[in-house]
Amino acid sequence: MGEFDGLVAVVTGGASGIGAAVVAALHERGARVAALDLQAVDDGDGLLGVRADVTDDASVRQAIAAVVDRFGGLDIVVNNAGIGAQGTVEDNDDAEWQRVLDVNLLGMMRVSRAALPHLRRxxxxxIVNIGSIAATAGLPQRALYSASKGGVAALTRAMAADHLAEGIRVNCVHPGTADTPWIGRLLQRAADPDAERAALEARQPHGRLVSPQEIAHAVLYLASPLATSTAGAGIAVDGGMQELRLRPR
Structure with a gap:
């Protein structure tokens, strides 16, 4: 018996990367899990793939309704769906700002809003939101992305304050640079992918990229019914990048 037995979870962006790791970890611990994504996710025993676009309120509401119809309720929401952006504040036009904020910040709002009536029961x-080291530390060439994840951190605290009295805990995980498909695509576009990867690894005090499974482990702690006194928290899974100042090797 696991602490998630009998519980139903929704994970946005559940088809790959961090989301897929969270789906697998929750299912392994006994939860019935729905992976919401633009990409198809195969159904299985206690697993449900639902196509959903977090930028479309109707799509989100239909997806949440489908999960509740299939599993009979909803207990956990992991807001993981997100997209990246590079550049200084000068480099992204208005349309790109709107696109990234629509997914990374407003997408979390839409999913949470649709889920709240079910979570109250x-x-x-x-609710666990996926933030970023970019929300807590200034990183070069990440102005738009940092703004979106800073909004996630603030939204997490506000939601925690609003809904704790209803028995709904809201928390956030702040990953460092993670070994995900998005980072893989960035490396492929670099002039020297090996050198760029080495630079990203060196930026984190423990000397490597964070694995999706490590992030999933933190999500499981925050989502667990054993963590009933943890609310409004932001847990860093960044190899010490935010808090440690080590001497160069």
Missing amino acids: SRAAA
Whole structure:
């Protein structure tokens, strides 16, 4: 028996990277899990793939309704869907700002808003948002992305304050640079992918990229009904990047 037995979870962006790792970890611990994504996700025993676009309110509401119809309720929401952006504040036009904020910030709002009526009926309701080291530290060439994830951090605290009295805990995980498909695509476009990867690894005090499974482990702690006194928190999974100042090797 696991602490997630009998619970139903939704993970946005659940088809790959961090989202897929979270889906697998929750399912392994006993939850029935729905992966919401633009990409197809195969159904399985206790697994449901639902096509959803977090920038479309109707799509989000239909997806949440499909999950509740299939599993009979909803207990956990992991807001993971997100897209990246590079550049200084000069480099992205208005359309790109709107596109990234629509996915990374407003997408979390839409999913949470659709899920709240069902979470209020849960005995172990939790929302976990995926933030970023970019929300807590100034990184070069990440102005738009940092703004979106800074909004996620602030939204997490506000939602935690609004909904704790209803029995709904809201928390956030702030990954460092993670070994995900998006980072893989960035490396492929670099002039020297090996040198760029080495630079990203060296930026993190433990000397490597963060794995999706490590991030999923933090998500599971925050989503767990055993963590009932953790609310409004932001957990860094960044190899010490935010808090440590080590001497160069």
